[in-house]
Amino acid sequence: MLEITQIRNNTDQVITGLQKRGIKDALNVIEQVLEVDDKRKEVQGKHDRTLAASNQLAKQIGQLMKEGKKDEAEIIKKKTAVLKAESKALGETLGNLEDEQKQLLYAIPNIPNKDVPEGKGANDNVVIHEYGDTPQLYVDAKPHWDLIKEYDIIDFDLGNKVTGAGFPFYKGKGARLQRAMVNFFLDEAQKAGYNEVQPPIMINEKSGYGTGQLPDKEGQMYHATNDDLYLIPTAEVPITNMYRDVILDEKELPKKHVGFTPCFRREAGSWGAHVRGLNRLHQFDKVEIVQVHHPEDSYSALKDMCEHVQGLLEKLELQYRVLNLCGGDMGFTSAQTYDMEVYSAAQEKWLEVSSVSNFETYQANRLKLRYRGDDKKTQLLHTLNGSALALPRVLAAILENNQTAEGIKIPEVLVPYTGFEWIN
RNA sequence: AGAGGAGUGGCAGAGUGGUCGAAUGCGGCAGUCUUGAAAACUGUUGUACCGCGAGGUACCGGGGGUUCGAAUCCCUCCUCCUCUGCCA
Structure with missing residues (x-):
């Protein structure tokens, strides 16, 4: 706040x-x-x-x-x-x-930074960077929801039976590809200086308030009422809350963490034809990067985080673009957000795979996350986070863009992790 | 899950109804001494809110209560430790 x-x-x-x-x-x-x-x-x-x-x-x-x-x-x-x-x-x-x-x-959202464009909604977001060419698909190219059936790598029906809609099973090479991506993302973050953590995937009420999921978005989280715990919608929540009620020494800054977790979202009221297959799930995997910064250099950190995410997409050989979100489309707690979208040639649309934000002091004020400078006074820090990356849509794009008559080609950088080059 | 014990400042640890925001030690910071360092000595060292200021208020795991007055007594919740049980 x-x-x-x-x-x-x-x-x-x-x-x-x-x-x-x-x-x-x-x-x-x-x-x-x-x-x-x-x-x-x-x-x-x-x-x-x-x-x-x-x-x-x-x-x-x-x-x-x-x-x-x-x-x-x-x-x-x-x-x-x-x-x-x-x-x-x-x-x-x-x-x-x-x-x-x-x-x-x-009830008051964060103040947009001066570089945030004016605008009311998604159409007013500004494309600031584009990378890669639109893949030329072969004649029989299919959207991923057909491909996953053809190769039996993701099973929505089975998930439906065991849990419900939006909780798919990943099977065989599908499961291994998931694991490969997670390891790849974690290793890349490690190389970029992020300290890995494995947080709890349930959080208490205080943590929900700390990062801003509560009191606003109660309905978006799964709530275990017996114990009054919530399933996390993103690793941002437990990782950022590590620093709730903490006063850091200026010398300890910045703090950089990466964590892999499943994420749970109820997505109440947001289902429709445009969210088929992997485009929107109740449970999905994500590698999240979180940083705690001195107010002076939080925007250069935001830039670094974007570049890290872009690097991942480039290594995966995906076409992507970067959006500077406009005031009307930004999240409640953010001061500035960049979205990364990959192009899905078979669906002929852009899919959001990462959202990188600087919250400035908005979360820190709720968290009571401060630092002590040379003058001995405590001051609020800046928090940032971003997906690096969320798996399902990246997977969808890989499946769709890399499909050939012989099968689906695994991006080279993932092969050491998967142990196979083709899904066929 | 049952029985017992415990939660005090950065850490250790005293304090069981009155001037206690809290002894003492360690650590941190500043200084004296020293060519420099160490040692020793001296001072200082929680957070937030209100107030121009002097100053005031709150906080001893969280919440509530008793009392003129609570770190201290009572209730309740949470967490940790030990033993027993159960279990990946």
Whole structure:
């Protein structure tokens, strides 16, 4: 969430930022938060002064009791009753105002960075880079949902029986190709200096709040209500939450982590004809990179992360493009996001395979993730993350783009990992 | 899962109702001494919020309660340790 001081000190900037996201009543929203904050401060002042008076009297009573002056102590005791009632009432008001303020802040998205283009939706995203040529497919080329049946490498029906829609089985060479990609992605990240972690794939409520999945996107996560745990929608959640309530020394920065996990998404209400096959699943595998940075160099880190992802796509010999997402299409918590899309020749469309974002202090403020600089003061850090990469759509593109009459050719870079060159 | 024990500052560890945000030691930082370093000595060393400031408030695993007053007493939840059971 945004910092209240940021809203107070740069009010106009915050409002124009929110307008860039298409929030029409930004002015009202901000005025409301500031109003609540003013009230909060006022009430806290009163509350603190009341408590101070109570504490003062309590000390006096202690002193008198020690001296054996019980009668005098009794007189003061009576005085404290009034203060106690007062501070209790003020305490409740304060608590309510704090809650109200928090709720308002939770509802305000991050401010887009200055380089984020104006725009309302996906059509306004700006293509900033393109790579590779559109593959020339052979005459009988098929979309991946046909190929996986033909070669029996992914089985949706079986997943359907055992679990439900969107939970496929990967079989034989399909399963091995998945494992190969995971290992390849992890090794590449390792080479790029990312420290590997294997996080839990269930998280508690606090972690959900830390990275911004809660309170907003409750319905998008699978919730194990008996234990009040959520299945992760992305490894971003557990990995970033490693740094919840942490104060890092400036010298320890940056922190770079990579983790492989399955990801679970309910995708409530987002199914349709355009999301066939591997294009959208309830469970999928993803290798995620996460960085924690000093505010000064978070944007160069964002660039590095994009280049890392692009490198992966180039090694896999996939045609791709990079989009600078516009204000209206960016995620709630992001300050700037680049999407990487690969071209699926058989579906004749671009598939998003990675989303790389800088959250600036938005997550850090929720996480209470700070660093201590030379001046000994604590300041919020910047968090970033990106997919490197999400498997299903990369797999779909490989299957579709590399199909030939003889079978599907495995990208060279993966062969040492798969142990086979062809799916046929 | 059952029985017992425990959760205090960066770490170790004292504190069982009153001036305790918390002794002491270690570590960190600054300084004295030294050619330099070490040792020794001196000082300093949690976070957040309110306040122009002086200063104030809150926090001793989380939440609630008793009391004029809670790290200390009570309730509840969480976590860790030991033993028993179960299990990849």
